[in-house]
Amino acid sequence: MDKMKxxxxxxxxxxxxxTAKLIKKKGxxxxxxxxxxxAMDLLKSHDIHVVILDIxxxxxxxxxxxRAIKTLYPPVEVIFFTGHATMDxxxxxxxxxAFDYIMKPADIDDILTKAYEAFGKRQRLEEKIRxxxxxxxxxxxxx
Amino acid sequence: MMDRKNSGEDTRARRVKRNILTNMIVIPLIPLFLxxxxxxxxxxxxxxxxxxxxLKRIVGDHRDMIESFLMERKSDLEMVxxxxxxxxxNSSQVIDNMFEVLKxxxxxxxxxxxxxxxxxxxNYSGQYQLTxxxxxxxFWFQEVMEKGRYISDVFLGYRNVPxxxxxxxxxxxxxxxxxxxxxDTLYFDRMVSSVRIGRSGEAYILNNNGIAQTGRRxxxxxxxxxxxxxxxxxxxxxxxxxxxxxxxxxxxxxxATTWLEDLEWLLxxxxxxxxxxxxxxYALYASLVIMVLGIAIIVGMSFFMTExxxxxxxxxxxxxxxxxxxxxxxxxxxxxxxxxxxxxxEINNPLQIIKSEHALIASIFEDLYENKKIDPEDQxxxxxxxxxxxxxxxxxxxxDITRAILKFGRKxxxxxxxxxxxxxxxxxxKMIEQKASxxxxxxxxRIPEHLPGFMGDxxxxxxxxxxxxxxxxxxxxxxxPDTGGxxxxxxxxxxxxxxxxxxxxNGAGIQPENLEKVFSPFFTTKPVGKGTGLGLSVCYGIIENxxxxxxxxxxxxxxxxxxxxxxxxxxxxxxx
Numbered sequence: 001m002d003k004m005k006x007x008x009x010x011x012x013x014x015x016x017x018x019t020a021k022l023i024k025k026k027g028x029x030x031x032x033x034x035x036x037x038x039a040m041d042l043l044k045s046h047d048i049h050v051v052i053l054d055i056x057x058x059x060x061x062x063x064x065x066x067r068a069i070k071t072l073y074p075p076v077e078v079i080f081f082t083g084h085a086t087m088d089x090x091x092x093x094x095x096x097x098a099f100d101y102i103m104k105p106a107d108i109d110d111i112l113t114k115a116y117e118a119f120g121k122r123q124r125l126e127e128k129i130r131x132x133x134x135x136x137x138x139x140x141x142x143x
Numbered sequence: 144m145m146d147r148k149n150s151g152e153d154t155r156a157r158r159v160k161r162n163i164l165t166n167m168i169v170i171p172l173i174p175l176f177l178x179x180x181x182x183x184x185x186x187x188x189x190x191x192x193x194x195x196x197x198l199k200r201i202v203g204d205h206r207d208m209i210e211s212f213l214m215e216r217k218s219d220l221e222m223v224x225x226x227x228x229x230x231x232x233n234s235s236q237v238i239d240n241m242f243e244v245l246k247x248x249x250x251x252x253x254x255x256x257x258x259x260x261x262x263x264x265x266n267y268s269g270q271y272q273l274t275x276x277x278x279x280x281x282f283w284f285q286e287v288m289e290k291g292r293y294i295s296d297v298f299l300g301y302r303n304v305p306x307x308x309x310x311x312x313x314x315x316x317x318x319x320x321x322x323x324x325x326x327d328t329l330y331f332d333r334m335v336s337s338v339r340i341g342r343s344g345e346a347y348i349l350n351n352n353g354i355a356q357t358g359r360r361x362x363x364x365x366x367x368x369x370x371x372x373x374x375x376x377x378x379x380x381x382x383x384x385x386x387x388x389x390x391x392x393x394x395x396x397x398x399a400t401t402w403l404e405d406l407e408w409l410l411x412x413x414x415x416x417x418x419x420x421x422x423x424x425y426a427l428y429a430s431l432v433i434m435v436l437g438i439a440i441i442v443g444m445s446f447f448m449t450e451x452x453x454x455x456x457x458x459x460x461x462x463x464x465x466x467x468x469x470x471x472x473x474x475x476x477x478x479x480x481x482x483x484x485x486x487x488x489e490i491n492n493p494l495q496i497i498k499s500e501h502a503l504i505a506s507i508f509e510d511l512y513e514n515k516k517i518d519p520e521d522q523x524x525x526x527x528x529x530x531x532x533x534x535x536x537x538x539x540x541x542x543d544i545t546r547a548i549l550k551f552g553r554k555x556x557x558x559x560x561x562x563x564x565x566x567x568x569x570x571x572x573k574m575i576e577q578k579a580s581x582x583x584x585x586x587x588x589r590i591p592e593h594l595p596g597f598m599g600d601x602x603x604x605x606x607x608x609x610x611x612x613x614x615x616x617x618x619x620x621x622x623x624p625d626t627g628g629x630x631x632x633x634x635x636x637x638x639x640x641x642x643x644x645x646x647x648x649n650g651a652g653i654q655p656e657n658l659e660k661v662f663s664p665f666f667t668t669k670p671v672g673k674g675t676g677l678g679l680s681v682c683y684g685i686i687e688n689x690x691x692x693x694x695x696x697x698x699x700x701x702x703x704x705x706x707x708x709x710x711x712x713x714x715x716x717x718x719x
Contacts, residue, residue, distance in 0.1 A: 018499040083491030104491040105498040
């Protein structure tokens, strides 16, 4: 089983710094991005499993970033992290393919629990895909 | 400024009201006056004419009758003088027979006498002893000698009784002779005064000196007395005159007069004006009554309608104002809600950082313990630990607050479910218990355990109860600032269908004039900034949505009770 690789996207630098430290202490790989654009850049070079994404950011906001991620890197799971968890924005996020949402302020443990859930989902999906491809490979050999 | 504006509006409203009232009174009065006035005028003119004409007709008819009576009596005598000569009459037997014949013809004859040219009463038939008397110097004798026939005025004569005579002459010079008959004045009186018009109508005759020739029903002037009014009557001509005149006693009479033909007698028919024109007065009174009633009805109706119209208009005005205010306040509230939500959002970001920092510090502490770099029993370390846990606690408090604000700003979707007062009310009471005990208010609840439930949205119901409890606490604090406050919450089954919840406080109470308004939106007695005035109106709306009612009773300085009545849930039966 792969180790989970996490990315935090938020415009609050201090938050990124502290949270990343905490997560690292738990032995989880984490990268941080201060904007949607930076996140997209980092995704190019890193194999990220789960993104914790702030909705309200200057420039490219959470929704735009989510769409970009889902377009370019569909397997990456995204969890919305918002200070304003209205039903509407949550539903909107879920419609765009977010895994779930967390409301600020949240305990680091809660964040990680949600992240593991997303990671688990991704793992299952990958296994399924692997299963399907190997089946078709076998099928191809039989022919 | 505000006052001036208000008083200006008041003046304008009063002016409009006055105008409406004036128009409503004056416009219907015009046709009323016209209708009553015109009909009164034509009706009374017709009545006056008919009264006058009827009097004219009566006087004319009466004159004809009297004239023909006198003419007949004269003809009677003339017939006798033409059929008989002096000698044949001058035997007492004959004159007596003649008198008898004449009497059968007319009861008016009293006696009959024969005279020679020297005025000697030659023969007489009647009740007096007049034979042999000489009448040469009597006024009537002179007249009859001259004119050939004569009807006298009423006079006393030898017999000293009022009477008048009819005399007819036959022959000329020395051989001339006369036949004279006396007419019964009583008989004549009766005939003349036989006229009966209304209550006071009467007829009488005056001679050309104004001496009464007949009596009259009303008394006053007797036969042979002079009538003081005579000088005012029209002088001799044959036409009929009618006029209004006061008699010496001051009574107004309607008179009709006419002179008799060939005679210098004036026939007077008169009737009291009040009597003659009684229908005129009836019409006048009826018109006045109609007018007064009409005016009263119009004025009354106008006041009533204006008042009603104005109350309605004022109500509409107030409603409009209320609605406007409500809209403004609702908008303000929405803006405030949005702003609060924005703040909450912004505060959540730093809170998240604090939380993360706290988690980091806590984690570092753990590492330090594990590596034995610090002593966990050290007093200063313990203080740091305590302070750290306070940070956690206070952050979670802040987070509770922001979550509550965000929840408030959210458009709540109602979820109707079965609610039990037994569960819901204590839960809300818990929220205010702390506050109540700090303020020295004792909270009592009496809710039977097996009270059935009702259908409603839980958070809305909580909102209602919370609002009532908070209001109660405010009211109690006003009345009992330190201790002695009391808040009673009761719930019971009112009857088969309804659950009743009563929230009673012993607070300041509500002024009677405000009692009706407590459920109106934006009605508040709290100082500016302390209450939106929305609470109770929202509560009312919520309870109404649940199919229930909300009521209030209050006594100033004694306390207030809010009574919520909710329909018992039908599903309760299925549950059991």
